[in-house]
Amino acid sequence: MTSPTTSSSERPGRSLEPIDAPEPSAKRHRDLLRTFGAPVIAVVIFVTAWQVLVASGWRPDYLLPGPAAVFERLGAIFVDPEFWPALARTLSRAVIGFAVAVVVGTAIGLAAAGSKLLRASIGSLITGLQTMPSVVWFPLAILLLGLGEQAIAMVVVLGAAPSIANGVLSGVDQLPPAYFRLGRVLGARGTRLYRHIVIPGALPAYVAGLNQGWAFAWRSLMAGELLVVIPGASGLGNRLAFSQEFGDATGLLAHMIVILVIGMIVDRLFSAWSLGIRRARGLAADR
């Protein structure tokens, strides 16, 4: 069935080098500015609105202090010897709770993604849990585990895990059918299909789920620290509650700013991670 031939690459006047190579695109250096500059603009808008509200005389100074007084107080808080241990305690609760949620949420997400029956039964439950405010868990958590670290941890995990599991599920659902066909053609089945195609393919949605899971974990933790006071082990939320109890509006607002800034920093880190992944795959918008 073969015809007389010569290899076409040996023929003169013919080149097999690609003629349709795309032009290299100019590198963009505005990423850092965009990632970390945007929140700065948000802060400026926020502070301005705040100052305007204070200047309007809607509430007296001792109830609603202006930005200047609060930022001055922030400086004082940073040299308060009790602040840093409280910050460290809050952050470690957040990190540990989030880490457990990542393990639990990822495991549940992968299990549900791998089985049609589990997907159908657990899928709607996960979405339901996600829409439920995690504070709702606190009475039960306190009843079951007592007023302590474990109750806080339980609610943080329950707040974050559904979003993470949902991230896994939507990542797998969004995979193009062509990837599964390719997997079959390449002979990737079972765990190898997951390892080489499904998991990396689902990564962008998974990171989005992690980001959302972190936001829920942080919210749950703050709610927890407002409700659950552990003597000798107070966190940022507890300090917030004390400020309110002592009528210290300036301290209250200063702590709120700390909580806001931590949330924003972590969110920016997740965004940068997500952007990096999407850019590597050519999914990020050019402008």
Next chain:
Amino acid sequence: MTTTADPALSLAHGEVRLRGVRKVFGARDTKVTVLQDMDLDVAPGEFLAVVGGSGCGKSTLLSLVAGLTEPTSGTVEVGGKVSLMFQEATLLPWLTAAKNVELALHLQGVGKPERRDRARHLLGRVRLGRYADKRPHELSGGMRQRVALARVIAQDAAVVCMDEPLGALDALTRDQMHDLVEDVWLESRFTVLFVTHNVREAVRLADRAILMGGRPGRVIHEQPNAMPRPRVMDSPSVATRAGALTQSLKEEVSSHDQSDYFVI
């Protein structure tokens, strides 16, 4: 109703044999017979073009040969491993060109240092050596198909099914890819089943073209092609042969009132 193959009629490496293949899709009320009474023999190392309009069962034929789907009745036998190349390159966007090729080697159990070298070598063969570390989105459509071609070679398959692999490319790039596909095939000598609706492309590349008619899909015409290689797409001899095939296609069109043939 799949009958077992007679073990006495064992197949040579790269041989493809279909006997009385029927493929029906859908449930009771919506049954569609996609292929009917399909007999086909493809010799080892043969370059077979499968020409036909949309819905004539070309892609189903490839899926059957690749083992992605089972026939409703009849037998499909293939001597050796089958690889597939699609119209879209389906490269994994998180891997570089080299890593995409390496994955095919990895899944065959090739060790890490060896697959690295072999992937580079294969990309060199499709003239993409300089682009080994680029990701798919940094490559053009033609270059992505080159990577897919390198991946196909990496699979070391006996039979390669190509489902309109050049259908989405511009004419110049397509011409060049004809040279490259032919070049790789001449060197590797795998059997090719090349689905296209471009008649000239079939004449340019194939040792034999089969024309498939639709509703239900079956072979309605065959044209062996012993013209010396390399053939030139725009040459009079290619045009003459393509004209004959086109004529048969037109007859098929008028008998079935299908209007989606791509006659060039």
